[in-house]
Amino acid sequence: MSTKPSKDLETFVNPEPGRDYTIRIDIPEFTCLCPKTGQPDFATIRLEYVPAAACVELKALKLYIWTFRDQGAFHEAVTNQILNDIVAAIQPNFLRVRAEFNVRGGIYTTVVAEHRNPEWQAPQPVHLP
Amino acid sequence: MSTKPSKDLETFVNPEPGRDYTIRIDIPEFTCLCPKTGQPDFATIRLEYVPAAACVELKALKLYIWTFRDQGAFHEAVTNQILNDIVAAIQPNFLRVRAEFNVRGGIYTTVVAEHRNPEWQAPQPVHLP
Amino acid sequence: MSTKPSKDLETFVNPEPGRDYTIRIDIPEFTCLCPKTGQPDFATIRLEYVPAAACVELKALKLYIWTFRDQGAFHEAVTNQILNDIVAAIQPNFLRVRAEFNVRGGIYTTVVAEHRNPEWQAPQPVHLP
Amino acid sequence: MSTKPSKDLETFVNPEPGRDYTIRIDIPEFTCLCPKTGQPDFATIRLEYVPAAACVELKALKLYIWTFRDQGAFHEAVTNQILNDIVAAIQPNFLRVRAEFNVRGGIYTTVVAEHRNPEWQAPQPVHLP
Amino acid sequence: MSTKPSKDLETFVNPEPGRDYTIRIDIPEFTCLCPKTGQPDFATIRLEYVPAAACVELKALKLYIWTFRDQGAFHEAVTNQILNDIVAAIQPNFLRVRAEFNVRGGIYTTVVAEHRNPEWQAPQPVHLP
Amino acid sequence: MSTKPSKDLETFVNPEPGRDYTIRIDIPEFTCLCPKTGQPDFATIRLEYVPAAACVELKALKLYIWTFRDQGAFHEAVTNQILNDIVAAIQPNFLRVRAEFNVRGGIYTTVVAEHRNPEWQAPQPVHLP
Amino acid sequence: MSTKPSKDLETFVNPEPGRDYTIRIDIPEFTCLCPKTGQPDFATIRLEYVPAAACVELKALKLYIWTFRDQGAFHEAVTNQILNDIVAAIQPNFLRVRAEFNVRGGIYTTVVAEHRNPEWQAPQPVHLP
Amino acid sequence: MSTKPSKDLETFVNPEPGRDYTIRIDIPEFTCLCPKTGQPDFATIRLEYVPAAACVELKALKLYIWTFRDQGAFHEAVTNQILNDIVAAIQPNFLRVRAEFNVRGGIYTTVVAEHRNPEWQAPQPVHLP
Amino acid sequence: MSTKPSKDLETFVNPEPGRDYTIRIDIPEFTCLCPKTGQPDFATIRLEYVPAAACVELKALKLYIWTFRDQGAFHEAVTNQILNDIVAAIQPNFLRVRAEFNVRGGIYTTVVAEHRNPEWQAPQPVHLP
Amino acid sequence: MSTKPSKDLETFVNPEPGRDYTIRIDIPEFTCLCPKTGQPDFATIRLEYVPAAACVELKALKLYIWTFRDQGAFHEAVTNQILNDIVAAIQPNFLRVRAEFNVRGGIYTTVVAEHRNPEWQAPQPVHLP
């Protein structure tokens, strides 16, 4: 497998397609460039999803995240772009992307966006005491 | 852009208007003056909102917060004023303002106020297990 | 204003009466006497309320809390008494009193009591993702 | 009052019977014996209840907990037994018992059991923002 | 009892079958092999379940977990396999399996899967204030 | 034994007089009055000492601390007074008193004072790797 | 006493001049202006000192710190200036000033400066085990 | 090996007698009885030692600690007794015993005692930057 | 001033050259490339120094750190290079560089290197009790 | 490079041989077998060393740690063995090995061992205020 930045999000077949279950992936090492000043921005990206037919391959996800390293990106736009790209790759039942940016000028910013398959029903949560 | 205190809350066009998503902004460096004693008060201001047509510009928000520096302001009133000012600027679908004031006389005070667009429906939360 | 213990809970006019919003006040320095042994008890008192026409004045609240200093008080009774006294003073839409007592004999006790205005509807909570 | 282990759970009259309120009691010093090996087990016991006519007396509760010190007890059974004994003593509207056992062989076990008075309605929770 | 790895999940009779209660078991010492590279993977496995007729025996559970030590296993597949094996052994009313894998290449992965007995109703949660 | 405030610091015979060892006592519930305003001040008092012939009795220490409850006391003076009183009672080889006062006006104050028996040699510390 | 910013550092007589003891004062609410951009900077100032004939009065210290609120000040220079001003006021045996500035541009800065009376000997520290 | 309380501290041969190295053992589950009131006391016992010819066997240490379960013991005396017993069993180059007792009456007590072989030199500590 | 990566470490004149004092700078956003695989590495860089005639300018330091973004660098070598470059720029009395790298393959690495002006004496530390 | 367990500790040339500096490596995923019961033990291994001519290669270190996976090893012996093996491979000026074992039977054990090149002088530590 390649070890260069790549927008190609490889997938694999969901091993338990008959069950709704959760996959969470945290990536504390996201970095891109501020489109206004050209200086580096840093963030932690957190994904949580319910797969349908496919799961996203972890190493491909890492190379995809790497492609933002030299790309200018606004906080609100880049979060929605990551959501759109992963939805296009694996068509999940549900996907949430949370981007927690490092402090700039004394201000902390976090952006959260979600995709829901309109034909999918979120499972009724069970909260045991 | 100016680097002086300014009540002018600049905005920019929401890059993903077709989706309800969340923007959180934490500002740990709010300071104003106590209207009774004239002494400085300190607080952390936390915003969370769902944008409609516009988002609030971060640097303008910082200059806006700066305007309270030499202004007398009661805890309950200033929290509601920040809410009202940001609502006027960006007309969001939802905005919550939380002001956590530093201890005074052994007492900690926090004030939280919200605005909801009456025509907007909060998304049904998905709690994955 | 007086700086002596006082049961007189002064109030001020709610600056934003048209909006349901939350005021939280934490008082880590409550102390009273154990009615059985006469020895000092210590607790943190936490209030959260939605004001109607009036808010409770912070300094008066502090002097009110001070009145328990030399008073014997059972855990369950004193928590309900504080609730009753503040309700009498400001008639809030909602008030919760939480008293977290310091450990005694290896046992930690907390008592929580609430008042709700029966004509008031709690706002539907918005949980953003 | 006695200072010996005792199964006798003394009670006192609920000082605010007209209001549903919460009493939480944490006991980090529970110890019993493993019925298989005879070795000591340790746990933290957490109670939360809504009293009806009576409250459980703290010192009596401590002496009751002490009775397990030399008694063999399985995790699942002892948690249910404590629940049953306190219910018999105070007939509360609601009681939850949570037993968090110390690690054994690299495994952590917690057991939680509840009693609800079938004629009692849990108060609708108010979650202020 | 044996002290070797074993897929045999011994059980015991639920001591309080008339009550829905919760058993939580945390196993921070799960290790298996990556099926791609053959290198060790590490995870914390967290179970929570409501027993029906039977409970899972703790020492047998430990020997079962041990069987993965020299077995290749994908994150998503192994989580579902543990769920399926315990369901087969004790037919619980509810079982949740949460596998938190250690970081690999700067990425953290967690997988959560659940089984629900379709004839079982989750208890209505009581959230005391 | 009395359960009233008392300046009488009872002692008992050091059970291991031939060895220099350390006794640490933390008292998070110290309270006195501000001599300027009459309002309550709160502090945590921390003692560490090396006993000579006598140790200080814990319950007597608690009653002694209680005597400050209605006494006006400056931060610097009260810390030195506690040091002097305990030295008079037990003549220790070493005593350190540390008073950590609660925040007032946004400022935190701590005062630390020590007594050393001039004929006593502090043990050479052993710092194991 | 005044409640306006003031460079006048009032003092009071050391109540225990025959003993070397420590006074620590933490001020988390320091703010000044950046001399380059005019924007506010924030810091926590921590003092620790051994008094000689005089101690610094707490309220005066607070009013002194307040004078920096509208003053331009470089990190390194303002820390040394605070040190010099307090030394001039109380001539202590020892004074350490530590200024921890809030993050700017992803960078955290702390400056620490000390004054020692050349005729004063620091006490030999006692580290009890 | 027995699984009953036993004062017999079994040992094994130090596997690296030519090197001074450190063994630390923390036992959070110590319990004894208060000799005044007969009620249970709880503590965490922390050992650190440099072995000479022998090391203390862990399971024997656990059974030894267990012997205090039904024994009355003052804080200062029991700490020194544990020190003396382990010194008698393994004659270490150095042993430190630290007993951290649970809070009683709002007061926390810790006792620390050490044994040093007079012919042993503590290694010069290396503090790498 | 430029806002591009630059090896040029601008300096300014030490405002208090007659006093040895400490400047600490933490930079949590260092990133470079692994020279073996070409993939990004991440670290926190911590500096502490005692200035002589010059101090390092903060914004220039930020641009200097930025130059490593697309540079291959081994952990041990890059830490020493940062040390050497800052020493060349400001000739400090003392400089310590600490690089804490993010986890890779389950392993955490930190490298610490120091420069000392051989004619400079480190100040005798004062540890107040 | 191999990806199998291997006792072969590859090294590389120290890039800054003229300077004493520190390399710290933390390995939270050590596992071996208990020589008495055959069950798995788990530990965190922490190394800190000052290199002489050579440094230890990280991936080789990981494969070396892997070799203990199916090996019986006592706590005290395995810590000393790791120390001896790394000393043999890189002949460092200084090496400290710290092994923190997971809890067993309610007891936590840590073992620390060091090697010092007798001709090497530890650098005089500089503690800046």
Ligand SMILES: [Ca+2]
């Ligand atoms: Ca599915």
Ligand SMILES: [Ca+2]
């Ligand atoms: Ca971050």
Ligand SMILES: [Ca+2]
């Ligand atoms: Ca704050």
Ligand SMILES: [Ca+2]
């Ligand atoms: Ca209202």
Ligand SMILES: [Ca+2]
């Ligand atoms: Ca408390």
Ligand SMILES: [Ca+2]
């Ligand atoms: Ca009731």
Ligand SMILES: [Ca+2]
């Ligand atoms: Ca526990």
Ligand SMILES: [Ca+2]
């Ligand atoms: Ca883990």
Ligand SMILES: [Ca+2]
């Ligand atoms: Ca306090």
Ligand SMILES: [Ca+2]
């Ligand atoms: Ca003096």
Ligand SMILES: [Ca+2]
């Ligand atoms: Ca700060």
Ligand SMILES: [Ca+2]
């Ligand atoms: Ca030895």
Ligand SMILES: [Ca+2]
């Ligand atoms: Ca404890």
Ligand SMILES: [Ca+2]
């Ligand atoms: Ca200098």
Ligand SMILES: [Ca+2]
């Ligand atoms: Ca070297």
Ligand SMILES: [Ca+2]
């Ligand atoms: Ca561990």
